[in-house]
Amino acid sequence: MPLPSGDDRGPIIDIENFSVKFQTEDGVVFALDRVNLQLRSGETIGILGESGSGKTTLALSMMALLPPNASVEGQIRFEGEPITGPGISGRALVRMSRRQRRILTEKLAHIRWQGISMVFQGSMNAFNPVYTIRKQIAEVFHLHTTYDEAEIQERVVDAVRRAGLDPAVLKAYPHELSGGMKQRAVIAMALALHPKLVIADEPTTGLDVVIQARLIHELKELRKSEIESMIVISHDIGVIAQLASRVVVMYAGRVMEVGTAEDIYLRSANPYTRALTDSYPSLARGREAISGIPGAPPDLITPPPGCRFASRCRYAQDVCRTEEPPAIEVEPGHLSACHFARELAAGTLAATVTTEIALPPMDAPVGLYTREPLMKGVGVTKFFNLRGSQAGALFSRPGVKRFVHAVDHVSFDIYPGEVLGIVGESGSGKTTIGRVMLNLLPASGGRLVFRFGGAGQVASLVAAEERRAVFPPAMSESDAPAAKLIAAGYDDLLSLAAAPAPEVQRVSGFPANSANSLIAAARRRAGVNAAVAERLRAAGYRDSMELADAEPKEVAARAGITPSEAERLVDLARDRADVSRLGEGGTAFQAFRRLTQMIFQDPYDSLDPNLTIYDIIEEPLIAHRLASDPAKVLERIQTALTIAQLRPPSNYLDRYPHELSGGERQRVSAARSLVTDPRFLVADEPISSLDVSLRAGFLNLLKRLRLDRGTTIVYVTHDIASARYVADRILVMYLGTGVEMGPSEEVIRMPLHPYTKALIQAVPMPTPRWNPGELEIRGEIGNAIDVPQGCRFSARCVYRQDKCVTDPPPRQGQGAHWYLCHYTQDQLRQLHSSPSPPSAAG
16 A cells, blocks of 8 residues: 655655465465555554564565565565565575675665664574673674674664663673563664664563563653664554554554544454454453454465455454455545445445354343351461472572562452453563462461362262162162252251251151151261260351361350360361362372362363364363263263363364464364363463453353353463453462452552552553553562562552561551552641652653
8 A cells, every 4th residue: 555645755665566465285275465555764564464464574675584484475665675576585585696695695685674673573583592692782783784893882872772672781681681671682683783774573572561661661752763664463452552653563464544543443344354353352442342353364275255354343244354454544545445445434334244242241140258268378488498399409608598588468259150360560470370260289277278168079069868778769879959058058068067957857858767867977978976966057167168267265265165176177178178188199289179170271281182172172071980881972072172162062163272363272272171161260461462352252261161151260471451350359469478368340440559659650542642641650569589678669669668678568448449559548648748759760
């Protein structure tokens, strides 16, 4: 798409009718299809689209870095000079003579870094881990200039300063820097030779929101003085909105829409652009339901005729499926590849396709917090001994014990059917506490009490009594007595042991002798006698979880039993209900493993590439001895796939992970976790590797699990906007401790802790008009080894006073919404409005 009419400045990059095809074992992939684009000198363009849209291929083409299996049509010119084209790129390189290749290499070496430089995706992969930052930035000067060593070192220092870094980082190795510092070091390398164009490929992917906000601010500042022109590539709508003056939206190798940032975000004229922006969970939208984009991008080996988005478009008509849409100029400089662009822009185009997926309700179920907790954490702690690893033992001083305070005395309740969001930056301890909850990591201290709800124990006890002919022969294991008892709240041996016989008789329908026999058997199994059971019930200890969560002295005083008896019963209850005390391999441990599951962050790492989807989902059934009947196994696997929105399930059983899209792989991870019908699920950053179009679908899936199956979910993320969308309550963690907790809407609308306020302030809004102002937070998260004596957040807090550094903060707030801080909200407001508030610089 050409420059807008009336602009007489020459383009710095001119992409003309440019196409790229890759020859693969499966066939020819049509990666880019007749792309036309021009970049002015002094302009910033954002390229937006899903994975597979061709964004990175276009960036590599502009750097003349296409691999040998690429075939090229059309041309890319840099300041009028061809740098990529049919005769000089991809497969054409193989046919060149050695002399021709050397001349081309010399020409491109001059253009790269000095003319065009690139900030590659994944800052850790951009550096060699065995060299210091100084050596790697200096290499750019050694390869592309004739400066002497003294001048090179001077320019290296200047480059890191211009990227907002302290020159002290030059002595460090990549692993010694935080994610944000590594990314800024990559930017310093890209700016080293003052290039005319910088291409930033997913520059903020994987970064925490605070670091991301800082990086966006620094890139904006660099655009004013250091970067002449810039191309930003991302699937993150918020990032593109903040950095780009003009936006290019790509889909399946084609340009779908081009316009100013305000055109794209406020006056979009393309269905795909609107579908992308409507799929984005943002703080501005609150808990408004989002639908995502149904289906998946087309196979670019056999691309469909007509518009490539037609199969997923809610406005598609017959012409869209047969004829390629033209680029229509809706208004000057705003072009859209859609047959109905003008009608869509005018608001007169009616949808022709309605979504088949009903959106889940956004509100928590009525009565959610009137139930007893499913899991209760009391002072949960997880420390890692540095000398416990080879590296730690190598670098620790002999005789000195040092620990990583990953989770430090965190307490919480999680209710049945609740979605609890845990948010914080990397290093806050949120993933560690999720793994400790599931006993994947043993706790170092505290109690983690789980309401097993011994429904299986009660049912088996009923069945055992039936086999002893205690009950009438008509009552079988599959009949109602056990289910009725469990529904009435007698789902734990202790609760049944303390139940009055007439009540058990009434609920179950058993005759009196059968009810008495069942209660006696429950008392034997629970380790209590009749008198003690009655006293425990009268004192309010109705099941093993409540007893395990109590202190022996309190139990003795309230129930009127001896301290030694109370200590024995509490210890026995904790053996049965405290997850941290479960011995690996025991019956209770196996039951807990079946009742709890985890969805891991990266589906690539959690799915065996050598197994079919059927085999992957079957594994938990085999591990829990639930795979004896092949017909039932197939039924459970298909049910799990259906719940995970992979329909029809028969299409997936024989496929391998690499044959699925990113969203499908993450849904397979969910299906594997759901196949054992767990009551408790931890989802660790499940959407971090998904495109924005797929995130909404997965978040809606989590909400449906709670709605349809009553699954309790802990949602771990650094994306506080998605936590607001999916969670009923939010726990904010910082450096191993919980600093704020409350209902998600209250935490977002009325944040109490300074750290929570900074997190919310840093989340980019999907609009070019957003301006967060100066972040009220210093520096970056500290290490969890030498933690502060007082408030963990004190080193970064703009409200810090002397006592914050020396004294642990008290718990403030009322009811369900609390925070850890020395100051009330009125006092924080006074500190904020004082004549000389603490500086936020750092």
